[in-house]
Amino acid sequence: MIRRMLAAALAMTVAVLVPAAPAFAHNRLTSSVPAEGARLDAVPAEIVLEFAESLNPTYTQLIVTDAAKARVAVSDPAVDGGKATITFTGTPGDGVYTVAYRVVSKDGHPVQGSYAFTVGTGAPAVAASNPAAPVVADAPPAAGGSSPAGVIVLVALVVVAVAGGAVAFWLSRRRRPAV
Ligand SMILES: [Cu+2]
Structure with a gap:
């Protein structure tokens, strides 16, 4: 039962992840x-x-x-x-x-x-909060960039999927009758 639920959760996670993958392959x-x-x-x-x-x-x-x-x-x-x-x-x-x-x-x-x-021995190196952004003439259009929040959610989903897979694997090993 638990294994089946975990397998379903894993399948759903993969289904969610796969279409999103190209969005952050930048x-x-x-x-x-x-x-x-x-x-x-x-x-x-x-x-x-x-x-x-x-x-x-x-x-x-x-x-x-x-x-x-x-x-x-x-x-x-x-x-x-x-x-x-x-x-x-x-x-x-x-x-x-x-x-x-x-x-x-x-x-x-x-x-x-x-x-x-x-x-030298100045202030610690912290990126300027508002550095002058490089300006590129005729740069390709920007569209559909992935947001940091979206990436964090995807990373969390991957972690859940891997953990779920590991637990399912462990359960499957554990339930196998001893020879
Ligand atoms: Cu892109």
């Missing part, structure tokens, strides 16, 4: 150097952002701002697969730097975000 930042929240002794020679999907150089924008939200001079991004690299073209000093990115997913939907790191 590009995303997977790692960066310097890392989010890093504290460095000196200004880094380069900033490297790595994304899950390969990037389109035309629609890859990276901007860096300082603690006063002023733009810091950087090179155009050099794109190599899912990797985008920029270098400081000026001579910035110590401080908190926010790196804002805007890239597109394979389906053309834009993805943007930002993170901060600190050079």
Whole structure:
């Protein structure tokens, strides 16, 4: 009985999840150097952002701002697969730097975000609450982006499905008569 209910719950969860899956299969930042929240002794020679999907150089924008939200001079991004690299073209000093990115997913939907790191012994690196958003001319249209809340619900459903499957498996093992 319990097993059947769990199996039904699992099937329903899968049915809910599968159609929703493409909605959040968007590009995303997977790692960066310097890392989010890093504290460095000196200004880094380069900033490297790595994304899950390969990037389109035309629609890859990276901007860096300082603690006063002023733009810091950087090179155009050099794109190599899912990797985008920029270098400081000026001579910035110590401080908190926010790196804002805007890239597109394979389906053309834009993805943007930002993170901060600190050079020197200034305030801790916390991303500016309102960093200047990169502006991309003629960017592909934005539509149907997944909301963070939606993603959280989906993650919760996956957790429930996996837990349910594990319990069902355990019950099935437990009820098997001993040989
Ligand atoms: Cu999309």
